[in-house]
Structure formats: C-alpha cells, structure tokens
Amino acid sequence: AQSVTQPDARVTVSEGASLQLRCKYSSSVTPYLFWYVQYPRQGLQLLLKYYSGDPVVQGVNGFEAEFSKSNSSFHLRKASVHWSDSAVYFCAVSMGTGANTGKLTFGHGTILRVHP
Amino acid sequence: EAAVTQSPRNKVTVTGGNVTLSCRQTNSHNYMYWYRQDTGHGLRLIHYSYGAGNLQIGDVPDGYKATRTTQEDFFLLLELASPSQTSLYFCASSLGGLQDTQYFGPGTRLLVL
Secondary structure, three states, X not given: OOEEEOOOOEEEEEOOOXXXXXXXXXXXXXXXXXXXXXXXXXXXXXXXXEOOOOOEEEOHHHOEEEEEOOOOEEEEEEOOOOXXXXXXXXXXXXXXXXXXXXXXXXXXXXXXXXXX | OXXXXXXXOEEEEOOOXXXXXXXXXXXXXXXXXXXXXXXXXXXXXXEEEOOOOOOEEOOOOOOOEEEEOOOOEEXXXXXXXXXXXXXXXXXXXXXXXXXXXOEEOOOEEEEEO
C-alpha cells in the first residue's frame, strides 16, 4: 500500500526567509507526486506535480519541489516566503493501477505560519 | 479553471439522522471523489467514481454510501449519522486518474450531535 509522511506538523518562518517542507513516501515503484495547498476556509489547490524527467519541478507562486528516488522524498521549497503563503500544505501520491487508478493518498499536512 | 460546487456548506444533524451531501462539477471530468478532513489525519478518501453509475470504495467507506447519478453529480449519503462522522467533507474531480490534477470544492462542514 502507498503511504505518505509529512514529518513536520507545523512550521513557522519569518517573511522573506527560505522554506522547505518535507515529504517522504513509501512505494515499490515511482509514483506520481503532488503538492497541494489549502488556504483558510478553502478547498485544496494544486501547487505542482511530478512523475518523470528533471527531478526539480516548478510550481505556482515561486514554489518548487525536488524528487529523490534514493531517499523516497519529494520536498517542497521556496526561496523567499510571503505572509500570504500561510496555509496548510499537503503532499500526495498516486500509484494505483486498474481499479485503484486515480486514487490519491495524502499526508497529514504541514501547517505553515509566516510571520510578517 | 475547473469548477466544483458543494451543498450545503454547513450542516447540523443529530445522531441517527439522514444526511445527503451534494457535489457538482461542470468540466466534464470523469473522476469524482469524496474525502473527509480531520485534524491529525489529513484527507482520507471515502468513495470515488470514474463515471455515471460507477462507484469505487475508498479507504474509509464504513458508514457512507455514495451515488454518481450523472457525469456532473456525485452524492454522499450518511443514512445513520454518528458523532464520529463530524468532519469537513470535500468533493473533488479530475479528468482522468493517476496523474491528473484533482480540483476541489469548497467543502461541507458537518456536525453530528
């Protein structure tokens, strides 16, 4: 079964600082990997996704993520955060086949708070 | 931008009550999903569907039924609601499976007293 671990439940940073949110997955094959963001009182929105190619993938709003097969990780980064980046960030994986195709498994999420 | 709407946005019911949550997407997506979001658990998949009349079991299906009546509409049914089903429910849709982006609705907050 696929699983996702986000080891940091909460992260607090100052505005303008760099950011890394960690994500590790468990899988026997390389999955499709996603980062979603949930702003207060809203549904989730896609930040970026990865399956193959360049291990560093660019997303919206200056976010990027780096895939590491050896570490089974897909960490999210941003060079300089803004107070509006305060939100909950979810890592997710998809590697179903057949009847499980399309099934996403989410991590528990990381709450990001950016001090203005 | 894909549009997914949910109704009601808030619902209060009593233990044993009957609740139907509605979801509509207007982008001709094939897949639709129901999730619940709880503190400490993230999002967990209840049921999903890849077309009208189809239903697939998710990871936490107990106590829930679902029905996909059309390409656009996906309903989640709680026939005997329990306090453990108090949660924030999200519907989502995607064009295909696996690698496709899921588009989420705004959520329905359900309180079971």
